[in-house]
Amino acid sequence: MFYFLPREALKNWLSEISKVHEVFVPVSPSGFGPYEGKLYLEKKTKLSAKEFFLPWREVILKFEARPGALPSPVFFEPVKERIIFGVRPCDAKGLTLIEKVFGEDPFFQKRREKTILLGLLCKEPGRECFGWAMGVNPFAGEGLDALFLEQAEGYLVKLLSPKGEKLFKDQEAFEKVGEEAQNSFKKAEKEFLEKHPKAPALEKLKEADLLKLYEADFWEGLALPCLNCGICTFLCPTCYCFDVQDEVVGLEGERVRLPEACMFELYSRHASGHNPRRSPVARFRNRFMHKFKYFLDEYGEPLCVGCGRCNEECPAGINLWEVIRAMSTL
Amino acid sequence: MVAAPKKDMIPYPARIERTVVETEDGLLKSFYLRLLDEEASREFSHRPGQFAMLSVLGKGECPIGIASAPSEKLLMFTVFRTGLVTDALHRLPEGTIIGLRGPLGNGYPLEKFKGKNVVLIAGGFAVTTLRATLVYLLEHRADYGEITMIYGARNPGLLLYKPELEAWKKRDDLKLYLTIDREAPGWDGLVGFVPQITEQVAPSGENAVALVCGPPIMIKFTLPVLEKCGFKPEDIYLSLENRMRCGLGLCHHCNVGPFLVCKDGPVITLAELKKLPPEY
Numbered sequence: 001m002f003y004f005l006p007r008e009a010l011k012n013w014l015s016e017i018s019k020v021h022e023v024f025v026p027v028s029p030s031g032f033g034p035y036e037g038k039l040y041l042e043k044k045t046k047l048s049a050k051e052f053f054l055p056w057r058e059v060i061l062k063f064e065a066r067p068g069a070l071p072s073p074v075f076f077e078p079v080k081e082r083i084i085f086g087v088r089p090c091d092a093k094g095l096t097l098i099e100k101v102f103g104e105d106p107f108f109q110k111r112r113e114k115t116i117l118l119g120l121l122c123k124e125p126g127r128e129c130f131g132w133a134m135g136v137n138p139f140a141g142e143g144l145d146a147l148f149l150e151q152a153e154g155y156l157v158k159l160l161s162p163k164g165e166k167l168f169k170d171q172e173a174f175e176k177v178g179e180e181a182q183n184s185f186k187k188a189e190k191e192f193l194e195k196h197p198k199a200p201a202l203e204k205l206k207e208a209d210l211l212k213l214y215e216a217d218f219w220e221g222l223a224l225p226c227l228n229c230g231i232c233t234f235l236c237p238t239c240y241c242f243d244v245q246d247e248v249v250g251l252e253g254e255r256v257r258l259p260e261a262c263m264f265e266l267y268s269r270h271a272s273g274h275n276p277r278r279s280p281v282a283r284f285r286n287r288f289m290h291k292f293k294y295f296l297d298e299y300g301e302p303l304c305v306g307c308g309r310c311n312e313e314c315p316a317g318i319n320l321w322e323v324i325r326a327m328s329t330l
Numbered sequence: 331m332v333a334a335p336k337k338d339m340i341p342y343p344a345r346i347e348r349t350v351v352e353t354e355d356g357l358l359k360s361f362y363l364r365l366l367d368e369e370a371s372r373e374f375s376h377r378p379g380q381f382a383m384l385s386v387l388g389k390g391e392c393p394i395g396i397a398s399a400p401s402e403k404l405l406m407f408t409v410f411r412t413g414l415v416t417d418a419l420h421r422l423p424e425g426t427i428i429g430l431r432g433p434l435g436n437g438y439p440l441e442k443f444k445g446k447n448v449v450l451i452a453g454g455f456a457v458t459t460l461r462a463t464l465v466y467l468l469e470h471r472a473d474y475g476e477i478t479m480i481y482g483a484r485n486p487g488l489l490l491y492k493p494e495l496e497a498w499k500k501r502d503d504l505k506l507y508l509t510i511d512r513e514a515p516g517w518d519g520l521v522g523f524v525p526q527i528t529e530q531v532a533p534s535g536e537n538a539v540a541l542v543c544g545p546p547i548m549i550k551f552t553l554p555v556l557e558k559c560g561f562k563p564e565d566i567y568l569s570l571e572n573r574m575r576c577g578l579g580l581c582h583h584c585n586v587g588p589f590l591v592c593k594d595g596p597v598i599t600l601a602e603l604k605k606l607p608p609e610y
Contacts (some may be wrong), residue, residue, distance in 0.1 A: 267583060
């Protein structure tokens with residue numbers, strides 16, 4: 001089902017739904033924040049909507065910091081249903097990939113259940129984007145409840161889930177649209193897909209021999225500039241590794257889940273000091289083998305949505321495509 | 331039947347009922363634990379080879395193999411004092427309540443071994459889950475063929491579970507070979523590294539499985555001996571260890587290529603291991 005929202009009505013509508021829901025929007029080029037009138041829709045934000053589901057700090061349990069204390073579980077539960085507006089389709093697709101692993105994780109699921117994701121298609125691909133090459137069709141809006149397509153006069157809205165349908169059932173700002181408008185959405189989709197095909201690299205990666213890829217001699221050269229800083233993992237909308245730490249202040253203790261990076265030496269170091277991925281090259285290789293071989297083999301899709309954030313923000317100028325090219329032409 | 335692990339990462343409270351310092355150097359201590367929650371205690375069922383996360387609140391969690399057999403009333407873990415959490419654990423007096431999350435991992439497929447000869451090969455303190463296995467096998471003695479155990483430590487003072495070893499020595503339905511690395515006063519048993527002793531004992535790979543647990547160097551030299559004895563890679567079982575956080579296949583720290591030690595392992599056959607990158 002499709003609706004139409006005139007451009008000038010968007011902010012009003014966001015204010016209206018803020019009365020009932022917690023509403024988050026992209027507020028600056030850096031990322032999302034609660035809607036308070038500010039809106040940044042020009043480009044995708046540096047931080048994706050991943051932080052709403054795998055937050056920077058997830059408290060698992062609380063305890064009194066004394067020997068023998070009993071743990072008390074705490075479950076984060078959003079009080080109100082949250083609406084996140086302005087999520088890019090590639091980032092929403094990223095959440096569906098994480099969900100393949102976190103399908104039974106109560107923390108991720110609680111947040112997912114209580115959230116309505118409203119997507120916004122980019123006007124044009126960013127400089128480093130290659131989502132289509134990774135098999136992402138932004139018009140399909142996977143993982144989203146509704147998808148906004150910006151047009152001359154306003155937004156054409158495609159409903160994608162029962163949650164989306166429920167939300168838009170009685171929104172007066174939106175008008176139902178006829179077949180013509182629907183066709184314009186389909187036309188835009190068709191044009192996009194014709195210009196942006198899936199990369200043949202993925203099929204080649206599926207066929208590639210795991211151990212041959214692992215042992216390939218290109219890793220050393222590709223990893224040479226890598227500083228193992230981990231920024232690619234923190235900005236990535238599909239990286240999901242986490243660390244667990246006990247934090248104690250005075251008598252109050254909390255066990256928390258925190259984002260973690262496989263680029264760090266400590267990530268795989270045993271208590272004995274032994275580290276199966278001691279060298280920076282080994283850690284670099286593990287990240288890409290996970291994304292483009294291990295995950296691809298298990299789920300049929302790479303653990304990458306081609307948002308290009310890693311390429312944009314890497315301080316050493318490492319380009320993901322060079323890695324994919326090397327891996328797929330072995 | 332093994333219960334599916336709890337997904338919420340909340341540990342069960344468990345009381346340290348008893349501790350036993352196992353080795354002369356004091357670095358290995360066994361903790362006998364009772365789950366406080368009666369229902370959890372009733373429902374807790376594991377398979378030898380599985381592990382659990384032990385937690386000292388305020389310090390953290392660490393994965394430790396379950397050294398008790400499923401039939402034993404108290405859960406038992408033998409812990410090497412080496413890191414932040416294990417150090418904190420070693421300092422706790424009996425009666426203290428700690429956290430326990432598990433059972434986790436796959437464990438040994440002991441049903442599959444029925445009717446076969448079983449060879450257990452252990453080095454150092456990696457013997458823990460093989461102790462659980464041996465107790466289980468001896469309880470179900472009629473289901474299995476010959477049972478052989480080769481267990482080595484650096485010196486007599488570092489052998490774990492000494493009273494039990496004495497009892498096992500007396501059994502005629504178990505071939506037990508205890509060895510130490512170098513001659514030591516008062517030791518009249520075998521002397522030599524585990525791979526050498528395995529070569530001397532030369533267990534037959536015919537209708538048999540071998541379960542090998544020990545330091546990497548011992549495993550490295552034991553595997554060729556086993557293959558020479560006729561053990562096929564799919565009949566050699568190893569147990570991997572890696573740093574891990576969740577134990578549920580989420581946090582991804584413990585991956586060996588596509589294999590997650592916490593969820594797909596820790597038990598793995600040599601045949602499977604040969605397909606993986608050497609990241610362990």
